[in-house]
Amino acid sequence: MLSSQDLTPLSLQIKQWGIELGFQQVGITDTDLSAAEIHLHNWIAKGFQGEMDYMQRHGLKRSRPELLHEGTLRIISVRMDYQSESLSDMTQVLDDRTAAYISRYALGRDYHKMMRNRLQKLADKIQTEVSETLSYTNIEVGMRGFVDSAPVLEKALAEKAGLGWIGKHSNLINRKAGSWFFLGEIFINLPLPIDQASTAHCGVCTACLSICPTQAIVAPYQVDARRCVSYLTIELQGAIPEALRPLIGNRIYGCDDCQIICPWNRFAKMTAEADFNPRQQLNTQELLTVFAWNEDVFLKKTEGSAIRRIGYERWLRNIAVALGNAPLSPQVIEALTDKLKYPSDLVREHVQWALTRQLSHYDSFGYNTISDLNFKQK
Ligand code: SF4
Ligand code: SF4
Incomplete structure (x- = not known):
């Protein structure tokens, strides 16, 4: 029977491989999302998910990773930075009402496939290492990678894995890297040693609540998606409520205002991934x-x-x-x-x-x- 201690060298290697594969940070956590499960249920009870029925479609699978992938004991959580232009370039477009503002995560190549490929490479390395060095245990490694593709509470998992804290705007923030990053996960059945959860550093700041053009952050840590421009322009299938249309301004796909204003994004780093650079001049159309x-x-x-x-x-x-x-x-x-x-x-x-x-x-x-x-x- 393997203990967490036996797997310390492997967990260090996983982090090193993750960095070599282009992730900026890798953390490991267990499957206990009981606090996040309560938060999710309260959020859904208020109807804040709007038409996003999938948020409640999977029962407890979203908050209990072992139900989504049997045998899961740990989650390897990774982040990859995507910021490709300065904050002043972003605000310049937002302030020009003849320009089209597109949420900055969507300017480059779709991140899902690229992140999934990298996660697969990381999983392959883990598999090879376990078969070579832990073959005496006869353990069969079970793994499954996710990038925003299944019912996974990725921000709550990343917070527990030490990648950052969930800010009052409900995005994950890292003290050294702000919030312009994508998240991905590998569910694994090995009892790897876990990392310390991040602590919160919003303090008394409420800048995101004040700047939100539609006042969608109805209270700290509570986003009513039905008012959020990202939901209105991306998730909502039908008509945008008339009362909210004037507040949307020139945002035609998503919204970044709560991230642009967040003081922690002064520490964000530009991405090194060419795939995340703007394509078709989508940043200045x-x-x-x-x-x-x-x-x-x-x-x-x-x-x-x-x-x-x-x-x-x-x-x-x-x-x-x-x-x-x-x-x-x-x-x-x-x-x-x-x-x-x-x-x-x-x-x-x-x-x-x-x-x-x-x-x-x-x-x-x-x-x-x-x-x-x-x-x-x-
Ligand atoms: S994305 Fe925009 S609309 Fe949504 S909460 Fe943030 S600032 Fe408000
Ligand atoms: S703007 Fe302020 S309150 Fe909002 S997430 Fe950032 S630090 Fe927290």
């Missing part, structure tokens, strides 16, 4: 340019990107909202008018809302007719 992409162009420009998952219809829905919030301009009116006959009720309704909002500016600016702005009526 104009709203009018991306609204003009037809479906073929959308599919081509978002090839290999996480953005594709929302599909072209919701892409247009989101940009229509942002154009409704854009500065008064004949070009915006013209682009919206062009889409009034688009064959989707969802898109047409958001385009109509945006036009109504734009045209309300005419009144407030004292223009009487659209032609006052040299708008070329079609």
Whole structure:
């Protein structure tokens, strides 16, 4: 029977291999998520998950890793930094209401496949090492890797594994690396020695609660997803609630405001992974340019990107909202008018809302007719 002590050299090797494979940190924890399970149940009881039914679909599997993968005793938690541009570059785009803001995690190649491949390499190394040095134990190593693909409470596991603490905005924060990173896990059936859990360092700060454009962080550590721009622009299938549309500003895919404002992100490091660099100039696109992409162009420009998952219809829905919030301009009116006959009720309704909002500016600016702005009526 192997003890944690017997496995100390292996756990040190796992951490070293993880770094060599491009992860910035590797931690190990056990499967006890009882505190996180209570938090999850309270969150769901309040209905904060909105349409994300999958949050409650898997029973206790999400908070009890051994139910998701039988025999699991430990979780190897890894993080990989993805920040590819400075905070001032991000705020510059956010402040320019003619520009399209896309959440920074989605600018590069979709991280799922790449992280899964790296985790597989780490698992292969563990397998080889165990067969070579622990063959006398006859132990069969059972492992399964996850990257945001199964019901896993990855932030709670990472916090227990010492990778950071869950901040008041509900993202994981690392004292030396901020919060711009992806997480992945390997569930394993070996009793590896565990790391010390991280302690919280938000202190009295409430910057993320104040900056949130939709006031989605209803209390510290409580995000009502139904108000969160990430949920509204990515997860929500149908119409975006009208009251929230003006608050979305120019955010067309996700939102980073609570991370941008977080003081701990001053310590974040730029990624060394070329895959996470912005593709197709997605970090600096104009709203009018991306609204003009037809479906073929959308599919081509978002090839290999996480953005594709929302599909072209919701892409247009989101940009229509942002154009409704854009500065008064004949070009915006013209682009919206062009889409009034688009064959989707969802898109047409958001385009109509945006036009109504734009045209309300005419009144407030004292223009009487659209032609006052040299708008070329079609
Ligand atoms: S992602 Fe944006 S909308 Fe969501 S909680 Fe953070 S600041 Fe608020
Ligand atoms: S902005 Fe402040 S309160 Fe919010 S997560 Fe960061 S440190 Fe915590």
